[in-house]
Amino acid sequence: MSSPQRPLGVADLVPHRGTMSWLDRVISVDAEHAVAEADIRGSSLFVRDGRLDVWIGIEYMAQTIALWAGHRARQEGRPIALGFLVGTRRYDVQRQSFKVGECLRIQADCELMAGNGLGMFRCQILVGDETAALANLSVFEPQEGAQFLNFPKG
Numbered sequence: 001m002s003s004p005q006r007p008l009g010v011a012d013l014v015p016h017r018g019t020m021s022w023l024d025r026v027i028s029v030d031a032e033h034a035v036a037e038a039d040i041r042g043s044s045l046f047v048r049d050g051r052l053d054v055w056i057g058i059e060y061m062a063q064t065i066a067l068w069a070g071h072r073a074r075q076e077g078r079p080i081a082l083g084f085l086v087g088t089r090r091y092d093v094q095r096q097s098f099k100v101g102e103c104l105r106i107q108a109d110c111e112l113m114a115g116n117g118l119g120m121f122r123c124q125i126l127v128g129d130e131t132a133a134l135a136n137l138s139v140f141e142p143q144e145g146a147q148f149l150n151f152p153k154g
């Protein structure tokens with residue numbers, strides 16, 4: 001009799017570790033979407049005076065895209081790959097900061113993922129029912145991330 005598999009967590013799908021791992025929970029992930037949550041804590045990187053500047057939201061979006069990419073890699077039987085945030089066409093915000101104690105719900109929808117590793121995602125951050133930020137992010141996942149950066153393997 002086999003035991004039931006536990007749901008995959010952030011550490012199973014995203015290569016970020018330690019203070020650079022900002023997502024707390026995987027809410028859902030499939031072939032086209034990823035949703036994660038992040039709790040803003042006083043100890044969170046970049047928090048000052050109980051607030052986190054809203055521009056940091058781009059990294060939360062990028063890590064949610066990494067969650068999506070990690071899920072895709074696992075579905076295809078590949079190891080989790082290194083990916084890069086290339087940029088954003090726009091970053092529209094409805095507030096100036098996130099407050100300690102708030103929970104961010106980050107959504108990333110894949111609009112395009114080309115065979116060469118270039119992708120485009122429509123992302124948003126919600127705080128409760130409020131849309132706090134919207135962006136379109138461009139990403140790049142090279143086939144050999146370590147080689148791309150000229151890192152030694154292993």
